[in-house]
Amino acid sequence: MIKALEQANAGSDVILNLLKQHQGQWLSGQFLAERLAMTRSAIWKKIEILRKEGYKINSSPRKGYLLADIPDRMLIREIRDGLNTSIFGQRDIHCLEKTDSTNRRAKELAAFGAAEGVLVIAEEQVQGRGRLNRTWFAPAGENICISLIIRPPLLPDTASRMSILAAVAAAETLIAAAGLKATIKWPNDILVGSKKIGGILLEMSMEMDAVDYMIIGLGINVNTPADHFPAEFRSKATSVITETGKPFPRVFLLRRFLELLESWYRVFRESGFDPIIIRWKDLTDMLGRQVTIETINGSCSGKVTDLDCDGFLILRNDREGEMRMFSGDITIM
Numbered sequence: 001m002i003k004a005l006e007q008a009n010a011g012s013d014v015i016l017n018l019l020k021q022h023q024g025q026w027l028s029g030q031f032l033a034e035r036l037a038m039t040r041s042a043i044w045k046k047i048e049i050l051r052k053e054g055y056k057i058n059s060s061p062r063k064g065y066l067l068a069d070i071p072d073r074m075l076i077r078e079i080r081d082g083l084n085t086s087i088f089g090q091r092d093i094h095c096l097e098k099t100d101s102t103n104r105r106a107k108e109l110a111a112f113g114a115a116e117g118v119l120v121i122a123e124e125q126v127q128g129r130g131r132l133n134r135t136w137f138a139p140a141g142e143n144i145c146i147s148l149i150i151r152p153p154l155l156p157d158t159a160s161r162m163s164i165l166a167a168v169a170a171a172e173t174l175i176a177a178a179g180l181k182a183t184i185k186w187p188n189d190i191l192v193g194s195k196k197i198g199g200i201l202l203e204m205s206m207e208m209d210a211v212d213y214m215i216i217g218l219g220i221n222v223n224t225p226a227d228h229f230p231a232e233f234r235s236k237a238t239s240v241i242t243e244t245g246k247p248f249p250r251v252f253l254l255r256r257f258l259e260l261l262e263s264w265y266r267v268f269r270e271s272g273f274d275p276i277i278i279r280w281k282d283l284t285d286m287l288g289r290q291v292t293i294e295t296i297n298g299s300c301s302g303k304v305t306d307l308d309c310d311g312f313l314i315l316r317n318d319r320e321g322e323m324r325m326f327s328g329d330i331t332i333m
């Protein structure tokens with residue numbers, strides 16, 4: 001059954017690649033049939049498979065087939081098309097139409113031994129979770145909701161480094177791929193101006209005293225217009241479409257994120273955490289700012305003086321001197 005599906009996909013992949021290479025041009029059924037050593041009716045069946053996935057393919061009895069539009073859907077074949085990674089996005093990808101939370105699904109897979117690099121993606125997430133037990137809004141087909149399994153060789157008390165690393169990759173993605181002036185708000189909120197465009201929820205499981213697996217959950221608001229956010233988020237949230245004025249292909253952003261994440265992950269494994277801290281500091285505009293942080297033990301205010309070698313935020317005020325903050329909800333004054 002799986003073999004048959006792979007074969008059906010293989011033929012469709014070749015046809016799609018040919019149509020993409022000749023975008024804007026008609027390719028005759030005869031040409032495709034010869035290239036794939038198939039009958040013209042077999043070609044038509046494969047074209048139907050692609051159409052069902054959402055590709056708009058025009059057909060004409062005299063001219064053949066023309067690729068008119070590529071769907072903005074999280075399709076495995078689109079994600080892998082030109083993806084320059086060795087692991088992230090190259091292992092199993094679970095594309096779900098609708099799920100409660102991709103982090104929850106990824107944790108289940110990881111608990112059953114899924115390898116580093118396995119990815120869960122949802123078109124719609126109905127119980128998306130954010131940091132500090134918040135909810136994450138993700139309507140169908142508009143945004144990026146993904147969870148990636150990693151298995152870094154880390155001790156639990158240094159695990160938060162991975163959320164700093166993921167924030168660097170996410171901010172760089174929005175800068176490089178969408179041309180936005182994205183910044184990082186500690187620890188891993190991605191902002192444009194003062195509004196949040198993306199966030200990361202890092203979850204982990206430990207075995208003995210080492211990390212067994214971690215889930216990097218990333219949400220980026222891509223194609224949700226400003227007035228479609230629920231009232232409570234409207235003044236605080238933004239999206240790529242709101243900032244650029246036009247819809248943006250989500251797969252393009254996802255590919256870039258996977259590439260940047262893998263490349264920073266490699267830097268981390270080969271050279272340690274310092275290069276990531278340096279880049280995080282470039283991408284934040286919090287250094288030197290006056291902030292208040294709400295933590296489970298109460299709130300404290302001070303000036304941000306640094307991010308330390310473990311990703312803890314260093315605050316200073318006259319009363320308490322220097323404080324090392326592990327987590328919390330931060331407000332910039």
Ligand code: BTN
Nearest residue numbers: 101103128129130131199217219
């Ligand atoms: C935050 O800023 O509070 C973190 C938001 C993280 C949202 C993403 S969407 C994909 C993944 N699945 C979840 O349930 N949450 C994360």
